[in-house]
Amino acid sequence: MANDGLMEYLRMPSFIKTFSEATSLNELRIPPEFVALHGANLPFDCRLITLLGRRSFPVRVLNIASGCHFHAGWSDFRITNEIVHHDVLTFTMVDAGVFLVKRYNPRTGCPPLGDLQATGYGDSDHSDAPDVDTSNDYVPTQSEGGDSSDGDDYASDAGVLDEDGCPTFTVTFDSSNINGTLEIPMAFWRRHIRMISLQDPVYFNVNGDCWFIILDHNETKIWVKRGWRRFKERNNVVVGVRCHFKLIDRNEVQFYVWFDRP
DSSP: OHHHHHHHHHTOOEEEEEOOTTTOSSOEEOOHHHHHHHGGGOOSEEEEEOTTSOOEEEEEEEEETTEEEEOTTHHHHHHHTTOOTTOEEEEEEEETTEEEEEEEOTTTSSOOHHHHSOTTGGGSTTOOSOOSSSOTTOOOOTTOSTTOOOSTTOOOOTTHHHHHSOOEEEEEOOTTTTTSOOEEOHHHHHHHSOGGGGGSOEEEEETTEEEEEEEEEOSSOEEEEESHHHHHHHTTOOTTOEEEEEEEETTTTEEEEEEEOO
16 A cells, blocks of 8 residues: 555656746646646636645636636735746645645755745744754764664565665654664665755655755765655654655755655
C-alpha cells in the first residue's frame, strides 16, 4: 500500500509556465495539452496552494476560444506572492482542481529566498518556529537515530534504486528515539546530496503536503533542528511507526515520506 501511494504521488499531473507580464497579469493560460489530458478533473472553482502550503487561493477557470485560463483570483494570487516577469512556475494537481504551486528563479533554478523566509510563516502548522524537541542546543546522542545507519556501510532500501533511481533511508521509532529528533544518515547524505545543501532548508512531502525542515550537523551526524515536532505530531509518528524517506529531488532536497504503522 505504501508503494502504491508513493507511485500515485509521483504520477500526479503537472505543468510548467514561465510568467509573462505581457500575457499573464490578469489570467494564466493552462497548457492545452494538460487540459486535453486532465480537463475532466478541472472544476469551475479551483485552488492554488503556495510552495509551503501556508495559504490557499481560490481561482476560477475560464474556458474560452483562446483556451482554458486561471481567471478570477489569479491576479490576487500573483500580487500576494510577488510573482514577477520570467518567474518559472510549476503547478502540480494534488487533488481535483487543487494545485501546489512552486516558483523558481530562472537564473538559478532555485526558489527565491523570500519564498523560504516569508512573513507570517511562523504561524503555520508547518512552521520552522523553534520546537521544544528540536531546539538550537539539541545534539543527538550516539544511540539515537533508529535503524538508519550513519556509518560507511550504509545501504539504501533493497530494490529502491533498481526500481526508480531514488535512494531511500528508513527509521523505525521506538522508546529510545521517539522523544528526540530525526537523524539523516551522514553516509546517505554524502553519497546522494551535495554537502553544501546542508545550509539550506529541506522539504518533506506527505501525499502532496509540504513540510519545511531546518537541519543542523556536526562532523559525524545530521539531524532536524527545526520542524520535526510539528511534523511528528501532525503525521501521528509514534512508537512502532516505520518512516521511509525517499529522495525525489537532490537539488532542492525534497523527500517523499510514507509510513508503515503497527
